[in-house]
Amino acid sequence: MVKKVYGIGVGVGDKKLLTLKALEVLKKVDKIFVPISKEGKKSIAYEIIKDYVDGKDVEELLFPMIKDKEKLKKYWENALEKVLKEEGEVAIITIGDPTLYSTFSYVWKLLREKGVEIEIINGISSIFASASALGIPLVEGDEKLCILPQGKDLEKYINEFDTIIIMKTKNLKEKLEKIKDRDDYIVGLVKRVTFEDEKIAIGKLDELNFDEFNDYLSLAIIKRVKK
Amino acid sequence: MVKKVYGIGVGVGDKKLLTLKALEVLKKVDKIFVPISKEGKKSIAYEIIKDYVDGKDVEELLFPMIKDKEKLKKYWENALEKVLKEEGEVAIITIGDPTLYSTFSYVWKLLREKGVEIEIINGISSIFASASALGIPLVEGDEKLCILPQGKDLEKYINEFDTIIIMKTKNLKEKLEKIKDRDDYIVGLVKRVTFEDEKIAIGKLDELNFDEFNDYLSLAIIKRVKK
Numbered sequence: 014m015v016k017k018v019y020g021i022g023v024g025v026g027d028k029k030l031l032t033l034k035a036l037e038v039l040k041k042v043d044k045i046f047v048p049i050s051k052e053g054k055k056s057i058a059y060e061i062i063k064d065y066v067d068g069k070d071v072e073e074l075l076f077p078m079i080k081d082k083e084k085l086k087k088y089w090e091n092a093l094e095k096v097l098k099e100e101g102e103v104a105i106i107t108i109g110d111p112t113l114y115s116t117f118s119y120v121w122k123l124l125r126e127k128g129v130e131i132e133i134i135n136g137i138s139s140i141f142a143s144a145s146a147l148g149i150p151l152v153e154g155d156e157k158l159c160i161l162p163q164g165k166d167l168e169k170y171i172n173e174f175d176t177i178i179i180m181k182t183k184n185l186k187e188k189l190e191k192i193k194d195r196d197d198y199i200v201g202l203v204k205r206v207t208f209e210d211e212k213i214a215i216g217k218l219d220e221l222n223f224d225e226f227n228d229y230l231s232l233a234i235i236k237r238v239k240k
Numbered sequence: 241m242v243k244k245v246y247g248i249g250v251g252v253g254d255k256k257l258l259t260l261k262a263l264e265v266l267k268k269v270d271k272i273f274v275p276i277s278k279e280g281k282k283s284i285a286y287e288i289i290k291d292y293v294d295g296k297d298v299e300e301l302l303f304p305m306i307k308d309k310e311k312l313k314k315y316w317e318n319a320l321e322k323v324l325k326e327e328g329e330v331a332i333i334t335i336g337d338p339t340l341y342s343t344f345s346y347v348w349k350l351l352r353e354k355g356v357e358i359e360i361i362n363g364i365s366s367i368f369a370s371a372s373a374l375g376i377p378l379v380e381g382d383e384k385l386c387i388l389p390q391g392k393d394l395e396k397y398i399n400e401f402d403t404i405i406i407m408k409t410k411n412l413k414e415k416l417e418k419i420k421d422r423d424d425y426i427v428g429l430v431k432r433v434t435f436e437d438e439k440i441a442i443g444k445l446d447e448l449n450f451d452e453f454n455d456y457l458s459l460a461i462i463k464r465v466k467k
Contacts, residue, residue, distance in 0.1 A: 111372070112377045113379060145361075157389065160385045173393075
């Protein structure tokens, strides 16, 4: 059975945002498992690290972008089976950080249940890289922040939080529609942060063109404007 | 006047969690500014990087741990003045990430107003490193997360969020007192994550001993237990 599994966050698009520790572990493990969302499709996480791990044994794990938990379970279990049958130390990589909305967390849970030794190596998250790209801090002092996947309950929390992050949606435009009459907030949109085709925009809601930001690797940072 | 300022997140205690980019920039800049909270006290951020930057020109910036914004302003302006009078490229380092509750963000704002070229280099945040240390993901699927500095409004949001992070307080015990009767949550406490003297604890609120966690570099992760 597998000796140890490293869950490694490889950060965002800029491969220099990898940590020294992630690089060290990627170089020493016997195999690297890379997530793909569709057969034949490139792994974004692997694209970030591939220049560092030339010649390494790499195997794909399929995690399709579907919502049905019962169907997904089959894919997590397939992944578990592949990982368990290795004999040495392996890495499973993920974009961003492994603790924040990562597909890896499901396999992590299954591995834990099997008593496998696991070490998590954190990565740079898109929430921080996006704030940097926009040139604004996420939160200062005693400001409150929340992350609402798919914009859930945005119309409620818009009145209560200083900073709101909307992520995990392909349709930011629709999710932000609910607050379109608010002018006490500024909105930053970021797509594929630090990738070569990164796009950013910042302004009041009615000034923004969302067309180029309807992509799964996009997020919105909504910040209250202090009067 | 200073040519360019890098705001660099040096991550948590483990110096291997520095990014490749942070290391590259730290080695090339002409000077590194390091924050201290008191004259004569060591800079935690500098302790993380010092083995990498032997012989570099290093200067301290004093940011005392006080709350009075008017008094703090003087310190930010002193820092600004020191940075502006440099002639080359400099780095200002900060623990964690520069966009999340970082003292750097105030100097960042002043530098922006002066038209100085600024580049932010993200770092590993204690919120992710703490989840790793506890062995739990922060959020999965469509779970909502919020960060409440000093536990502000915890008694309200405990009913609405899947994961709540309480940070920026020296007194976690008092801040969590408000929810002590809840048994539908599990609480993870982490002090000085990835430092040599890291401490963690996880359990129901009434099982936890907070005594060792009343430290400014501590945080609590409160997670709803799914039935």
